[in-house]
Amino acid sequence: MNENILLEQISSCIDCKNCNEVCDTFLVTQNPLQSPNGRLKIAEKVFHNKEIAEEEKFGLYTCTLCALCDLRCEQSIEISKIIHASKIKLVEQNKAPYEIHNKIIAGIVDNDNSVGGNPEERLDWLPDAYRKSEVYENKDSDTLLFLGCMSSFRVKESASASYEILKQAGFDFKIFEHEPCCGEYTYSAGKLDLAKKTFHDNFERFKKNGIKNIIVTCGGCFYAFNNVYPEYVEGWDIKVNHIIQVVHELEKNGKIKLNKLKREVTYHDACRMGRKIKDMDIYDEPREILEKCGFSINELEANRVNSLCCGAGSGVRGVDSELCISMGSNLVNTAKDDEIISSCPLCVFNFRYVDYKKKLGKNFRYITDCILEALEK
Ligand code: SF4
Numbered sequence: 001m002n003e004n005i006l007l008e009q010i011s012s013c014i015d016c017k018n019c020n021e022v023c024d025t026f027l028v029t030q031n032p033l034q035s036p037n038g039r040l041k042i043a044e045k046v047f048h049n050k051e052i053a054e055e056e057k058f059g060l061y062t063c064t065l066c067a068l069c070d071l072r073c074e075q076s077i078e079i080s081k082i083i084h085a086s087k088i089k090l091v092e093q094n095k096a097p098y099e100i101h102n103k104i105i106a107g108i109v110d111n112d113n114s115v116g117g118n119p120e121e122r123l124d125w126l127p128d129a130y131r132k133s134e135v136y137e138n139k140d141s142d143t144l145l146f147l148g149c150m151s152s153f154r155v156k157e158s159a160s161a162s163y164e165i166l167k168q169a170g171f172d173f174k175i176f177e178h179e180p181c182c183g184e185y186t187y188s189a190g191k192l193d194l195a196k197k198t199f200h201d202n203f204e205r206f207k208k209n210g211i212k213n214i215i216v217t218c219g220g221c222f223y224a225f226n227n228v229y230p231e232y233v234e235g236w237d238i239k240v241n242h243i244i245q246v247v248h249e250l251e252k253n254g255k256i257k258l259n260k261l262k263r264e265v266t267y268h269d270a271c272r273m274g275r276k277i278k279d280m281d282i283y284d285e286p287r288e289i290l291e292k293c294g295f296s297i298n299e300l301e302a303n304r305v306n307s308l309c310c311g312a313g314s315g316v317r318g319v320d321s322e323l324c325i326s327m328g329s330n331l332v333n334t335a336k337d338d339e340i341i342s343s344c345p346l347c348v349f350n351f352r353y354v355d356y357k358k359k360l361g362k363n364f365r366y367i368t369d370c371i372l373e374a375l376e377k
């Protein structure tokens, strides 16, 4: 984004501070440097190449980029975009990111994943019954099921259940034997040049393998392929869907049948399933399919477009894990049920981390795992 346009937007701020009222990080810390309004002022300094204090850099890097503040600004200031752009600028000035980001990004470069996973174990989630017959990219299909780092390594049932449902529905797709990272982590940390290289390398590989459609399980990958790749990759023409859109369609067309489980659950909308996703919001499909599974859904106070971040967005957990835990537990504590479902494996993983730290005793589940439980075999 053009810096002059960003500065113009910043100068239109009237300091009403309405945005601060919805910012999770500000509500937890009460630190103005960790508020949207405060971050805009830091970003302004960054764009003017002024020195910023360590606490100001920390303010920028503890933003989850959840974009909730954007909805509150009557001046239509794209606050979260500006914060992200200022991180990119800080990296250009060799003042960012943090060591933790560099360590994780080195892991992505060396091992193709952002979670410290052993690349040899990337496909451990693949059900044994299918392992023998799987031919990976050699299969003649133009649809790729892209699992991403979180599903492949940390919330493996989100990968295996998604794969299994598509197989049982007779859906035509393939997976990569050695899947790359989508680049979202690198991008949100502000390392734009490296992220752009990842985007271009991945596009080349998708093209080489005849990919015209990508199905993702992760909100982060969804955001990257749907919003970011089209901005930086010339000729990007790949259609991107989230697995829940595909499963919703399969159910509608009678390709899968679901039993009624009859339980009450809470559903959490990930930021990168709705307000962060350009030209799409996926709020109805997960609810409709969960209802078809017999679940009765109790809504969180903050839901759909107003949903709160799980606390881990944009690598905040690595920068301030206590803040991340506070945000996650504040959200989870508003849930009526012990069983909480999300369509993003990062949310599920982070909630489980929060649960472990706070001993909440809740059960966090990825949506296709619940659908698989209800699937008529
Ligand atoms: S809501 Fe908009 S105008 Fe008001 S303080 Fe926040 S950024 Fe500025």
Ligand code: SF4
Pocket: 022, 023, 024, 025, 026, 034, 035, 036, 039, 062, 063, 064, 065, 066, 067, 068, 069, 070, 079, 080, 083
């Ligand atoms: S994007 Fe989210 S965390 Fe960042 S300033 Fe806005 S509301 Fe706060």
